[in-house]
Every structure is written in C-alpha cells, then in structure tokens.
Amino acid sequence: MTDHSRREALAATGAFAVTGLAGCVDALVPGGGEEGSSEPVDRTGEERVTVAVGAGSGFAFAPATVVVDVGTEVRWEWTGAGGVHNVIDRGGAFESGLTAEAGHVFAHTFAEPGRFEYVCTPHQTRGMVGTVDVVE
Numbered sequence: 398m399t400d401h402s403r404r405e406a407l408a409a410t411g412a413f414a415v416t417g418l419a420g421c422v423d424a425l426v427p428g429g430g431e432e433g434s435s436e437p438v439d440r441t442g443e444e445r446v447t448v449a450v451g452a453g454s455g456f457a458f459a460p461a462t463v464v465v466d467v468g469t470e471v472r473w474e475w476t477g478a479g480g481v482h483n484v485i486d487r488g489g490a491f492e493s494g495l496t497a498e499a500g501h502v503f504a505h506t507f508a509e510p511g512r513f514e515y516v517c518t519p520h521q522t523r524g525m526v527g528t529v530d531v532v533e
Contacts, residue, residue: 437462437530445470448527455479456520458527467510467533475501482517482525495519507531 438460440446446469452459455478465471473484477499484493484503490513493503507513510531517525 437464437528439464440469441466441532443469445472447472447474449474449476450482450484450517451476451479456517456523456525458517458525461526462528462530464530464532465507467507467531469531470504470506471529472502472504475499479520481519483519484515484527485518486513486515488513491515 440463443465446463446465448463448471449459450473451457455476458473463471473493475482475496475498477497481495481497483495484491486492491505507529510533513529513531515527515529
C-alpha cells in the first residue's frame with residue numbers, strides 16, 4: 398500500500414467514524430437531547446410548573462426552556478444527580494442556594510412578562526442553563 402492510498406484509507410475511516418458518532422452526541426454531551434433542548438415547552442395555562450434540576454446526565458434542567466403565563470409559579474426540584482446545584486437568574490430576579498439534596502424545591506412566581514435566563518453556577522460551563530419565557 399502506498400503512502401497516498403494509506404492516507405485515503407485513513408481519511409475514509411475517520412469520516413466514517415465521525416458520521417457514526419454524530420447520532421450519539423445527544424447521549425454524550427450534557428444538555429444534549431430532550432433534557433437540555435432549547436425547544437420551548439409551552440406550559441401556559443398552568444398555575445404551577447416543575448423543572449427538574451440535575452436531569453438526564455445530572456447536568457441539565459428539564460425542560461431547559463419553558464413558556465409560562467404571568468403569575469405562574471415555577472418550581473425547580475432537585476433530582477439528586479450531578480452533585481451540588483443551584484438556580485440563579487442572570488438578571489438577579491431569583492436565586493436559590495446550593496444543594497445536592499434529592500427532592501429539594503426552590504420556587505419563584507413570575508409577576509412580570511419577560512425572558513429570564515438562569516444557570517447552575519457550578520455547571521454552567523457544562524451547559525447547565527435554562528430559560529423561563531413569561532407571557533401575558
């Protein structure tokens with residue numbers, strides 16, 4: 398086998414491997430797939446909405462993006478997976494404490510319309526971010 402044909406064979410093998418792994422990314426990357434999907438989940442019309450903290454691989458909010466009405470209470474409930482988490486609004490509207498306790502609940506009632514982006518500060522670099530879109 399010549400160097401040229403060896404390089405072509407290696408390139409083809411690499412391309413095949415990358416293509417084969419592409420479908421697995423959601424399973425491997427925290428925040429990938431449904432648990433961290435940026436697709437908004439419409440929960441308008443509900444008085445209380447629950448978001449899991451430490452969903453999936455332990456480093457996601459589920460749903461990551463939720464749409465609610467003004468006056469809706471959003472409750473973040475810890476799964477106990479992924480270690481210590483918190484929920485902090487980037488704009489300062491709400492902030493929970495750090496905890497790893499399964500079943501722990503932090504709640505906030507949204508009195509005004511707007512977009513509220515929040516993070517888990519220990520895991521935001523792993524993509525543990527969420528959004529509450531509040532509509533009138």
